[in-house]
Amino acid sequence: MSRAKFAADDKKHRKLEEFANLNVYTIDIVVKEYYHSIIKAIGEEKTMVLPIILFVLATVPAVVLFIMTRKLDKKEKESKKLLVKIVLMEIPFLIATVIAEGVLQALMTAVSGEDMSNLVYIALFCFLVVGPAEEIFKFLGAKIPTWKSPEFNCKFDGIVYCTTSALTFALVENLGYVFTSGSLGTAIMRALCCFPGHFMYGVLMGVFYTRARVCANNGDKKGKNKNFFLAILIPALIHGLYDTICFSMSPLATELDSAGGFYETAVVLQLILLLGAFVVVIVGTYICLFVVIIKQSKNDKYIAPRYPLPQQPAVVQQAPAQLAAPQTNPNGTNNF
Numbered sequence: 001m002s003r004a005k006f007a008a009d010d011k012k013h014r015k016l017e018e019f020a021n022l023n024v025y026t027i028d029i030v031v032k033e034y035y036h037s038i039i040k041a042i043g044e045e046k047t048m049v050l051p052i053i054l055f056v057l058a059t060v061p062a063v064v065l066f067i068m069t070r071k072l073d074k075k076e077k078e079s080k081k082l083l084v085k086i087v088l089m090e091i092p093f094l095i096a097t098v099i100a101e102g103v104l105q106a107l108m109t110a111v112s113g114e115d116m117s118n119l120v121y122i123a124l125f126c127f128l129v130v131g132p133a134e135e136i137f138k139f140l141g142a143k144i145p146t147w148k149s150p151e152f153n154c155k156f157d158g159i160v161y162c163t164t165s166a167l168t169f170a171l172v173e174n175l176g177y178v179f180t181s182g183s184l185g186t187a188i189m190r191a192l193c194c195f196p197g198h199f200m201y202g203v204l205m206g207v208f209y210t211r212a213r214v215c216a217n218n219g220d221k222k223g224k225n226k227n228f229f230l231a232i233l234i235p236a237l238i239h240g241l242y243d244t245i246c247f248s249m250s251p252l253a254t255e256l257d258s259a260g261g262f263y264e265t266a267v268v269l270q271l272i273l274l275l276g277a278f279v280v281v282i283v284g285t286y287i288c289l290f291v292v293i294i295k296q297s298k299n300d301k302y303i304a305p306r307y308p309l310p311q312q313p314a315v316v317q318q319a320p321a322q323l324a325a326p327q328t329n330p331n332g333t334n335n336f
Helices: 003-042 046-072 080-112 119-146 157-181 184-217 221-258 261-298
Strands: none
Touching: 046 157, 046 184, 046 261, 080 119, 080 157, 119 157, 119 184, 119 221, 157 184, 184 221, 184 261, 221 261
């Protein structure tokens, strides 16, 4: 290529780059002006509107999923008092979860010398700490108030209890994440991904929790313990997989900034695979969620006597008849 042609191509490239930068800058200005015009039309400042939007995104999905579960519980509705007990029980367990995860993460870092920038460390942390810790405490939040309750008498009840515990956990956790970051993108992503994830873990937990109740009713202690274990294990494994995919994207994106050549291509491929896996997990979550919960709702049946228990009519025991007093004749003598 001649020097003149090279200079012409370079000049043309620079003009295109300047034009692109100008367009990006122009779009940015237009978006900002449009946003501020909306805020002005509403009559509120950005600092007032954004927290409201974040709060709505952080809470409404939990309310919607809770109402949906109540609607699908067609055989016999659970009392509000029992559901409130689950919510109140789960809050201290959430605090315990945060403490346990912090302590175990510090221990892992001290032993391995690695942190969340290492992909193997991330996988171990998610599968051995985050998944089990959160699902164990959600399980306890559902079990303690309900296991011996006479209201636990239908197959679908276990799903109601475990999803109530899971949504309580997700709601409080989500409020923390959203308001700590102050990001609208974080709020939207967590509303679309995290709430359905926690809800699905609760549905699967509830299925095995009900099976444990059936085994206990039949005197099958081995079956009860097996289903207790599966009620924690299955959600913990899926939870660990989801968190591993999410947490792995950040260090890979950091590596991509400093990568070059073949290594850069390898990192891009890893990110593409992770994004693909993320999409598969999210789509699978939605499909599994609705298939399982609708099937369980249709197949709901009693596994114990109805609540409240029907009252038996009181049996009135008559006192034994008293011996009649001896009758006397007018002349004063007894008939005997």
